Amino acid sequence: MAITLAMLKTFVSVAENGSLMEAAKQLGRTPSAVSMALKQLEIEFDTQLFSGERKGNLTPTGIFALEQARNLTDQCDEVFSAIRAYAKNEIGYISLACVPSVAEHILPQVIKAFHAQWPKVEIEIRDADSRSVINAVHSGRVQFGVASLAKKLPGIEFTPLFQDSLGLVSSADDAPPKPSKNISNKKLALFLKDKKLLLNSITQSITLPEILENQENSRITVHNVTSVLALVKAGAGVTVLPRLLVPETDTSLNFIPFADEKLRRTVGLFQRNGSLLSPAALSLVEKIHTRISEIEHNIGGNFTKLNLSGSA
Missing domain, CATH: 1.10.10.10 (Winged helix-like DNA-binding domain superfamily/Winged helix DNA-binding domain)
Incomplete structure (x- = not known):
């Protein structure tokens, strides 16, 4: 025995x-x-x-x-x-990667609430563009990621979280003369005729002829969200960003969503196939869902929480 x-x-x-x-x-x-x-x-x-x-x-x-x-x-x-x-989430380690809009406008309140409840859990956060986030998940450098869906990769699971509109961002002084709820392709072409388009990862993914034509004449590419918004505020040009990145409280910026409903980004949770998130990570994801619901309530139609099937 x-x-x-x-x-x-x-x-x-x-x-x-x-x-x-x-x-x-x-x-x-x-x-x-x-x-x-x-x-x-x-x-x-x-x-x-x-x-x-x-x-x-x-x-x-x-x-x-x-x-x-x-x-x-x-x-x-x-x-x-x-x-x-x-x-019981009393100890643990969470590593995640996310796009800047999530890092800036979703995670701060989430992390604050989570750590007030579970102060001994260690959290490591990386912010990067969607491609880098997905690569970090795929390589195992992080447990999960939150980014926009560019294309499906083998071995990666995607769970939709929210959609938000893409739109034209300008300084308040450089806004279109007639404010409207959205901007059509025709109005966009007229507005961009004498403007400098500041390029970023979003503009480079849009196939609108009006954007593509202006891209050829653009000489400024900005990879950092904070930097591109600072240039917009200074009147150096206009750009295209998701709704979440342009706070309504910032009166120095003007955001007009595109009229085309297809010009929306879908952001969700990425994790490796078959991987199980720890209890602490699951609790953090739950708080992310709660925060997304709060943002949907505050922003309205240009930001929509999605269920598991990807519908609103």
Whole structure:
């Protein structure tokens, strides 16, 4: 019969109490069960651990065995406690990558709420463009990512989270003369006729002729969202961005969504096929869903929360 953790705990309890009866009370077992466990342990070790029938004194081997058994049972207790804490989100590690719009407008409130509830969980966040986010997930550098769906990759699962409109972004002083709820392709062509289009990853993914024609004449490409918005505010040009990146509270910027409903981006959760998120990561994702619902309520039609099927 193999030595079990229960046997070792029984031995430690008897040795520390100096009494089989007291150990039985402490362990919630009958004295005969405790006695049987000790006999089995001595059979496995092929030596006596106690001198005398009362179990009050340890043999030299028993003294050595007590030290080793204590170390092992204490270590097991620590392991069990850590596993329980992990399962309850009390400890853990989360690594994720996301696009800048999510890092700036969704994660701050999410992380604040999450860490107030689970302060011992370590979180590592990387922000990058969608392609880099997906590559980080695919290579295993992060547990999951939040980015826009460019194309499906083998081995990667995509769960839609929200859609938001793409639109023309200009400074408040450089806005189209007649404000409207959206801008048609014809109006876009007229507006861009004498404007500099600041290129970014979004403009380079749009196939509108009006955008493509202006791209050929553009000489400025900006890869950082903060930088492109600063240039727009300074009147250096106009650009195209998702709705989430242009806060309504920023009166120095003007956002007009494109009239074409197809010009929307879909943002969702990326993770490797078959991978299971930790309890802590699942809790974080749940808070991301809550934050998306709040944003949908505040922004309205240009931002839509999606269900698992990808519909609103």
